[in-house]
Structure formats: structure tokens, C-alpha cells
Amino acid sequence: MTRLFTYFYMLFLYAPIGLIVLFSFHSSPSLSLPFEGVSLRWYEAIFNSYDFRTSLYNSLIVAGASAVVTTILGTLSALALMRMKGRAKSTFAFLNFAPIAMPGLFLGIALVILFSLINLPRSLVTITIGHTLFTLPFFVESVRSRLEYFDLSFEEAARDLGASPIKAFWLVTLPIIGPTIAGAAILTVALSLDEFLITVFVTGTDTTLPLLILSMIRRAVDPSINAASVIMLGMTIGIIGVAGLVMTMRRRRIELERNGE
Amino acid sequence: MSANSIELTGISKAYGNLTALGKLDLNVKKNEILTLLGPSGCGKTTLMRIIAGFETPTGKVLIDGKDATKLPPEQRPVNMVFQKYALFPHLDVFDNVAFGLRLKRTPKDVIKSEVSRVLDLVQLSTYKNRWISELSGGQAQRVALARALVNRPAVLLLDEPLAALDLKIRHHMLNEIKRIHEESSTTFVYVTHDQDEAMILSDRVVLLNKGGIEQIGDPEEMYWAPKTLFAAKFFGDTNIVDGMYEGSGSAGLVKLPFGKYAHAPKVSLTNGPVNVSIRPETISISAAQGAPQEGAFVGTVNDTSFIGNRVIYRVKVSDSTVELKCQQLPTPGSHTMPPGTMVMLTCKPESFVVVAA
Numbered sequence: 001m002t003r004l005f006t007y008f009y010m011l012f013l014y015a016p017i018g019l020i021v022l023f024s025f026h027s028s029p030s031l032s033l034p035f036e037g038v039s040l041r042w043y044e045a046i047f048n049s050y051d052f053r054t055s056l057y058n059s060l061i062v063a064g065a066s067a068v069v070t071t072i073l074g075t076l077s078a079l080a081l082m083r084m085k086g087r088a089k090s091t092f093a094f095l096n097f098a099p100i101a102m103p104g105l106f107l108g109i110a111l112v113i114l115f116s117l118i119n120l121p122r123s124l125v126t127i128t129i130g131h132t133l134f135t136l137p138f139f140v141e142s143v144r145s146r147l148e149y150f151d152l153s154f155e156e157a158a159r160d161l162g163a164s165p166i167k168a169f170w171l172v173t174l175p176i177i178g179p180t181i182a183g184a185a186i187l188t189v190a191l192s193l194d195e196f197l198i199t200v201f202v203t204g205t206d207t208t209l210p211l212l213i214l215s216m217i218r219r220a221v222d223p224s225i226n227a228a229s230v231i232m233l234g235m236t237i238g239i240i241g242v243a244g245l246v247m248t249m250r251r252r253r254i255e256l257e258r259n260g261e
Numbered sequence: 262m263s264a265n266s267i268e269l270t271g272i273s274k275a276y277g278n279l280t281a282l283g284k285l286d287l288n289v290k291k292n293e294i295l296t297l298l299g300p301s302g303c304g305k306t307t308l309m310r311i312i313a314g315f316e317t318p319t320g321k322v323l324i325d326g327k328d329a330t331k332l333p334p335e336q337r338p339v340n341m342v343f344q345k346y347a348l349f350p351h352l353d354v355f356d357n358v359a360f361g362l363r364l365k366r367t368p369k370d371v372i373k374s375e376v377s378r379v380l381d382l383v384q385l386s387t388y389k390n391r392w393i394s395e396l397s398g399g400q401a402q403r404v405a406l407a408r409a410l411v412n413r414p415a416v417l418l419l420d421e422p423l424a425a426l427d428l429k430i431r432h433h434m435l436n437e438i439k440r441i442h443e444e445s446s447t448t449f450v451y452v453t454h455d456q457d458e459a460m461i462l463s464d465r466v467v468l469l470n471k472g473g474i475e476q477i478g479d480p481e482e483m484y485w486a487p488k489t490l491f492a493a494k495f496f497g498d499t500n501i502v503d504g505m506y507e508g509s510g511s512a513g514l515v516k517l518p519f520g521k522y523a524h525a526p527k528v529s530l531t532n533g534p535v536n537v538s539i540r541p542e543t544i545s546i547s548a549a550q551g552a553p554q555e556g557a558f559v560g561t562v563n564d565t566s567f568i569g570n571r572v573i574y575r576v577k578v579s580d581s582t583v584e585l586k587c588q589q590l591p592t593p594g595s596h597t598m599p600p601g602t603m604v605m606l607t608c609k610p611e612s613f614v615v616v617a618a
Contacts, residue, residue, distance in 0.1 A: 151347060153343045154347050156334070159333070161361035161409075161412065162365060164335055172351075
């Protein structure tokens with residue numbers, strides 16, 4: 001019974017995604033069964049589209065830039081949180097978290113007003129700022145819970161063994177919290193890639209991938225949308241896969257070095 | 262070179278309004294094992310962290326004769342074994358132990374031989390390529406010791422190092438720490454709340470209470486000659502009996518509900534109410550037969566516990582409200598006396614510890 005429920009749940013979760021993937025390879029423009037044959041024509045169409053390539057490029061730039069900024073700011077904030085206690089800690093943690101609960105609409109409008117106040121022309125820069133604002137709370141929140149377990153006596157031990165505070169950070173703290181930070185950074189990239197609501201407000205003439213897909217859907221139901229979506233899906237899965245691979249390879253490399261010693 | 266590894270003068274430390282340590286002086290002699298003992302909140306950990314450099318006190322800290330009061334932890338010639346070891350999880354055993362030497366830019370071959378030396382010392386030479394997560398509690402403890410000792414510190418600080426281990430390993434590790442101390446010839450300062458650990462390990466024990474030093478002495482002194490009631494209660498089991506002291510000239514008398522005992526006068530004793538600590542093993546107990554002998558008194562067994570190598574009786578002393586804990590060493594074939602048995606007790610007044618109430 002439980003197993004049946006699990007299957008049903010999985011079907012519910014993944015069937016729509018499966019359908020999109022299926023139709024992206026459909027040889028006919030019809031979006032209904034029966035399936036008439038496999039073809040890559042929609043992928044070809046989408047890659048030949050100048051709009052698609054530009055928006056993909058924009059999305060990647062923004063995701064990369066906001067991930068870098070978020071990771072630096074988020075790590076600093078998490079390091080501070082580790083050292084705070086009691087009231088200050090819960091207040092700071094709440095303030096960090098609050099933007100998640102705020103409607104994206106609200107953040108979007110607020111940012112537009114801010115940018116026009118400081119005369120910042122809307123561009124990829126403003127999109128990056130908007131995305132960072134959106135991803136930072138997620139970053140801090142996902143890092144914070146893991147770092148609760150970081151024992152500050154690691155740093156004290158390093159100091160005790162002769163490391164200056166900076167060396168203790170580089171030699172002990174960063175390597176220990178590194179995987180957690182990397183995981184959160186990857187989450188940031190994924191969040192930024194498909195952020196839509198804030199982007200609509202803060203973009204100028206630039207288009208990101210989600211914006212492009214929406215505008216395509218508004219024009220006509222074009223099956224190449226399926227291909228575009230599958231490419232996005234593939235990128236997200238790819239990012240997570242690469243992250244996992246990098247982590248296991250690092251471990252294996254250390255083990256190899258050790259055996260060779 | 263001074264004969265003391267550490268000299269603390271006028272050390273005090275407060276957190277806000279809370280006084281953790283109030284103006285204490287303490288010298289740690291070269292190559293001794295000194296334990297800082299006390300209940301939680303007595304300031305023992307704070308004192309150790311002051312020596313390590315993690316807390317800044319008012320007062321003066323001399324390490325190996327040099328003023329270290331203002332030195333940060335990384336510049337002090339002391340190393341610490343942390344309570345939860347704090348071994349670096351991203352490094353293996355070898356790299357953990359080599360950590361301190363690498364920071365000092367020690368040549369590679371020296372690092373290799375020094376790490377081997379201390380891993381031999383803690384008997385873990387075959388574990389040098391293990392990850393920290395693959396070690397048992399006792400092994401992690403040894404690595405923590407090795408990581409500190411490899412730096413040849415003037416003083417090794419141990420912060421309740423056995424608290425996380427289970428009882429059997431704890432006993433084994435105590436002996437190991439003793440052996441390692443002998444072989445490494447370093448000064449050890451050991452923090453614990455466990456009086457047994459302190460007794461087994463120490464050359465000298467510092468008993469702390471509420472941020473001050475209650476008493477300093479070797480384990481036997483601490484046990485048989487406690488200067489305060491707190492000290493008497495902290496070490497082992499004891500009976501505290503209310504009494505009266507009367508002294509005149511060179512003779513004194515302690516009046517207890519069950520007898521009068523001679524007790525030489527001390528400066529700290531004035532006539533009046535006193536507390537007397539009587540160790541259970543100094544009271545001899547036997548089944549009452551005939552009239553009590555000189556100095557003996559009678560009572561009734563309230564409760565008996567047979568622990569194997571000893572029997573503890575709780576005896577209600579006749580014609581008083583006093584209940585005394587008495588300890589007897591059983592011999593094969595001897596029978597423990599059941600509750601209700603009339604018994605005869607004798608005290609050794611020379612073992613009394615009399616403290617003004």
C-alpha cells in the first residue's frame with residue numbers, strides 16, 4: 001500500500017517533466033499522443049535561434065556572477081552567525097531569512113524603485129543584484145543549519161598549534177566548511193537560472209532563459225519550447241552532477257596520493 | 262630557568278558581573294602532573310583557557326619564566342588536548358599530528374621522524390593513514406595527545422580529556438596518560454571534575470570552588486587532611502557529624518553525640534560548634550556482644566550494601582539522631598549483618614577532620 005502510494009507520488013512529481021522531455025524529441029509539432037517518431041528538429045531550431053543563444057548566455061553570466069557574490073557574502077554571514085549567541089543570533093538569523101518570506105513581486109518593485117533612485121540603468125548588473133538578494137537568504141539558511149555542527153574548538157586547536165587567526169581559517173575552517181559552501185553555491189546557481197519574477201522587474205532589454213520561454217509561449221505554442229525547457233533541465237541536473245563528481249574525485253585523489261606515499 | 266613551568270599571580274576573570282576567578286595565585290612545578298579539580302562552574306576550565314591564551318585575565322601569567330600574559334595562543338609554548346579532541350576531520354592522523362610542525366616550517370624529514378616518534382609514544386604507529394572518522398574514542402584521544410606532544414610544549418594542558426570515554430577505556434587511558442607523562446617528561450595540567458581521576462593521576466591536586474582555590478596538596482593530603490568541609494566532602498565518602506569543640510591551653514576536646522574525643526587545638530578552631538568529618542573506613546564495626554568496650558558505642562544497622570570488595574553499613578547510633586556510614590572489608594566466609602542487627606562501633610579520633618561550623 002505504502003509502495004503504491006510512493007509510485008503514485010513519483011508519477012505525480014515526474015510525469016509532467018517526462019512529457020516535456022518526450023515531446024521535445026517528437027518529430028511532429030503536435031503535442032498529443034500517439035507518438036509519431038523521434039527527431040532532433042526542435043533542438044536544431046532552438047540552437048539556430050539567436051534569441052535563445054543570447055538569453056542562455058545572459059542566464060549563465062547572471063547565475064555565475066550572483067553565485068560568486070552570494071557565496072562570498074553568505075559565507076561571511078554564516079561565519080559571523082557561528083560566533084553569535086542568544087538574542088543577537090536569532091535576530092540576525094531572522095533578518096537573513098526574512099526576504100525568503102517576502103513576495104518576489106514586492107522585492108521586484110522595491111528594486112526597480114531603488115535602481116531608479118540611484119540612477120542605475122537596468123541591465124545584467126541589476127539582474128545580478130536582484131538574484132543575489134533572492135539567493136542570499138537561501139544560501140545562508142542552507143549553510144547555517146550545517147554549520148551549527150562546526151565546533152569552534154577546531155579553530156582554537158589550530159591556534160593552539162601555532163596558527164594565526166587567518167591561517168586557522170585557511171587551513172582548518174575553510175576546508176571543513178568547504179563542501180557545505182560548495183553545495184550552497186550550486187543551489188544558488190540553480191535558483192538563479194530559473195528565477196523569473198524579480199528578473200521581469202529589474203531587467204532592461206536583456207532576456208534570460210525563463211523570460212524567453214515565457215515570451216515564446218505567449219506568441220504561439222511552439223514545440224521548440226519543449227527543447228528549451230529540456231536544455232534548462234539538463235543544465236540544472238548537469239550542475240548538480242558535476243558538483244557531486246568533483247567532490248568524489250577530490251576525495252579519491254587524496255586517497256590516491258596517500259597510497260602512493 | 263625557573264623551577265616552575267607556570268607562575269600565575271593575582272589572576273582574576275569576570276564575565277560581566279559574574280566572577281569566574283577571583284584573584285588567585287598558583288605555581289605549576291616543572292614536570293609534575295597538576296590537576297585542577299572542582300565542580301562545574303568552579304573556574305577550572307577558565308583557568309586552563311587563561312594558561313592556553315584563549316581568555317585574557319587580569320593578573321600575570323608566566324610560562325617558563327617569561328611573561329605570557331599578553332601573548333596570543335599561537336605564540337605560547339603550551340599545547341592543549343581538547344575535551345572533544347577537536348581533531349581536524351579533513352586531515353588524516355599523520356597530517357593532524359604534523360599540523361603544528363608544518364606551521365613552524367619544520368623540514369619534511371624531521372616532521373616524518375617526529376610524527377613517528379609521538380605515534381610510537383601513544384602506540385598508534387600503524388594508524389597514521391587513517392581518517393579521523395575511522396578512529397575509536399580511545400584512539401582519537403591518543404591522536405589528540407600526539408598532536409599536542411609533537412610540539413614538545415613546555416606545558417601540556419588537558420581539558421577533561423576522558424569525559425567522552427566510557428568507564429573501562431577511561432581507566433586504561435588514565436594509566437596511559439601516566440606512562441606518556443613519564444616518557445615525555447613534560448609538565449601536565451589536567452582539568453577534571455572527577456576526584457578519582459585526580460587522585461590516580463596527580464602529583465598535586467588543586468581543588469577549586471567558586472572561582473577560588475580551596476586547597477592544594479598531594480592526593481593523600483587532600484583525602485586525609487582536608488582543610489575545609491567542602492574539601493572533605495569532595496574527596497571520597499565521608500560522614501559529617503555536628504559537635505562541640507572545647508579547647509584550653511594545649512588540650513582540646515571534641516564532643517560528639519556518641520562520645521568525647523581528644524583533639525589537639527588548631528589556630529582555626531575556636532570553642533563552639535564544629536563539623537567533624539569521619540571517613541567510613543575509619544569506623545570499625547562488629548556485632549554487639551556483652552558490654553561495650555572503652556570508647557565504643559552501640560547502634561542498629563539500618564541498611565546494608567554488599568559491593569564485593571567492601572560492605573557499607575548505615576548505622577543509626579543509639580540515643581541520638583546520627584546515622585553513620587561504616588565500611589567493612591569482607592573476608593571470604595564472613596557474613597554481612599542484616600538490617601536490625603545491634604552493632605558496636607569504634608572511631609579513630611586521630612583521623613577526625615574538625616572544622617568550625
